[in-house]
Amino acid sequence: MVSNKAKQKKATVHTLGCRLNQSESHIIREKLEEAGYRYVPFGEKADLAVINTCTVTREADAKSRQAIRQFIRKNPGAFTAVLGCYSQMGAKDIAEIAGVDLIIGNQNKLSFLDYVGHGKNERPLIVRDRIDKNDFSISFAGDLPFEKRANLKIQDGCNFMCSFCVIPFARGRSRSRDYKNLIQEAQSLVERGVREIVLTGVNIGTYNNHDCDILSIVDHLNILSGLLRIRISSIEPTTVPEALLDRMADPDHILLPYLHIPMQSGSDKILQLMRRKYAICDFVKFINNAANNVPNLCIGTDILTGFPGEGEKEFDETCQVFLDNPFAYCHVFTYSERKGTPAIRESEIVPVSERNRRGAFLRKLNSKRRYNYYESYLGKTMEVLFEDKRQGIWPGYTGNYIRVVSDTSQDLRNRLARVHLEKISADYVEGSLVKVLN
Numbered sequence: 001m002v003s004n005k006a007k008q009k010k011a012t013v014h015t016l017g018c019r020l021n022q023s024e025s026h027i028i029r030e031k032l033e034e035a036g037y038r039y040v041p042f043g044e045k046a047d048l049a050v051i052n053t054c055t056v057t058r059e060a061d062a063k064s065r066q067a068i069r070q071f072i073r074k075n076p077g078a079f080t081a082v083l084g085c086y087s088q089m090g091a092k093d094i095a096e097i098a099g100v101d102l103i104i105g106n107q108n109k110l111s112f113l114d115y116v117g118h119g120k121n122e123r124p125l126i127v128r129d130r131i132d133k134n135d136f137s138i139s140f141a142g143d144l145p146f147e148k149r150a151n152l153k154i155q156d157g158c159n160f161m162c163s164f165c166v167i168p169f170a171r172g173r174s175r176s177r178d179y180k181n182l183i184q185e186a187q188s189l190v191e192r193g194v195r196e197i198v199l200t201g202v203n204i205g206t207y208n209n210h211d212c213d214i215l216s217i218v219d220h221l222n223i224l225s226g227l228l229r230i231r232i233s234s235i236e237p238t239t240v241p242e243a244l245l246d247r248m249a250d251p252d253h254i255l256l257p258y259l260h261i262p263m264q265s266g267s268d269k270i271l272q273l274m275r276r277k278y279a280i281c282d283f284v285k286f287i288n289n290a291a292n293n294v295p296n297l298c299i300g301t302d303i304l305t306g307f308p309g310e311g312e313k314e315f316d317e318t319c320q321v322f323l324d325n326p327f328a329y330c331h332v333f334t335y336s337e338r339k340g341t342p343a344i345r346e347s348e349i350v351p352v353s354e355r356n357r358r359g360a361f362l363r364k365l366n367s368k369r370r371y372n373y374y375e376s377y378l379g380k381t382m383e384v385l386f387e388d389k390r391q392g393i394w395p396g397y398t399g400n401y402i403r404v405v406s407d408t409s410q411d412l413r414n415r416l417a418r419v420h421l422e423k424i425s426a427d428y429v430e431g432s433l434v435k436v437l438n
């Protein structure tokens with residue numbers, strides 16, 4: 001006899017790119033489960049794949065294509081739906097890949113199920129509507145289990161038009177999620193076991209809906225019973241209200257001391273060419289003020305190497321700013337030309353090999369810096385929110401983003417505990433359990 005489970009169609013979701021894509025992929029997964037599919041991890045045999053793509057760099061395009069091909073090769077005859085930023089910007093290129101059935105841009109990505117019923121096609125169906133300019137709500141499934149940490153989408157799109165960035169075209173203009181709707185989802189997440197909510201979007205500091213801003217959100221979530229932590233994801237330098245730092249410093253507020261703030265370059269000449277909205281001295285002043293006022297603050301940043309016009313001098317300036325200031329880590333991106341962006345008209349092109357060399361150099365600085373950051377916490381006792389046990393040990397993060405593992409027979413899944421940090425191993429810190437707090 002064939003069990004119901006065996007008869008159930010299987011679906012998988014693969015996510016490329018940012019936290020915002022991850023949060024949307026979670027909603028996509030919930031929609032699939034609600035529609036009766038059994039979710040399986042990407043890489044296992046499936047009847048349907050949703051590939052949520054990224055187009056921020058050329059490398060992201062290539063990785064998206066690779067994932068699509070990988071699924072089709074392993075699952076001939078399955079239905080392949082390609083969603084997201086690369087679908088928005090490169091639908092024609094995706095349509096060239098034999099076996100793709102559906103290509104949906106960002107406007108319709110969360111209603112992808114409406115198009116899946118069309119079945120397999122000779123040529124893919126392309127749905128790429130104009131991106132709406134209005135604020136939005138998201139329908140979410142309130143009854144599926146969800147534990148530990150969840151990304152909560154509060155905003156989409158961006159109006160800043162940095163000269164290298166394709167995101168304002170891929171995701172449209174800045175718009176905010178309906179305040180009530182996002183609070184309802186936050187409540188539902190907490191009821192389903194979530195202990196940490198990460199606020200995500202493209203430019204979350206510009207959130208504004210019915211006179212509510214990002215501070216209104218963190219203060220509202222602060223009083224949600226059962227929620228232990230709020231984290232904000234990447235936030236643009238000119239958009240962080242001082243009061244947000246006060247919340248991070250306040251021991252009675254559950255907003256974590258974590259600030260990922262993209263610098264992109266340490267050279268004013270390059271920042272201007274990039275059309276960033278600050279001078280490097282203001283950026284440096286801001287992060288030092290933050291570090292001085294928020295105890296145990298983790299400051300991370302993004303740096304883009306090889307932007308046109310970046311010579312040795314400008315690159316050195318960037319490395320120097322990174323080394324001289326209280327950063328815990330940086331994410332390094334290598335500049336690549338994106339169609340439609342003003343930067344591709346710049347003439348002082350940096351050869352690709354040089355862009356890569358600079359990227360590799362900065363990554364080395366970053367490894368050292370992250371090590372030093374972890375080292376500065378050895379011997380201290382920190383609170384860690386633990387995830388599922390993996391390979392016999394419990395992994396988790398401190399509020400200020402130190403990856404910690406603990407080897408104990410106690411069940412730490414989804415628990416907050418005080419941990420004594422003892423030793424750096426690979427890219428995490430080993431710690432011994434002091435006390436479970438929840």
Ligand code: SF4
Pocket residue numbers: 158159160161162165166167168202203236
């Ligand atoms: S702030 Fe600049 S880099 Fe960030 S999404 Fe907007 S345009 Fe792109």
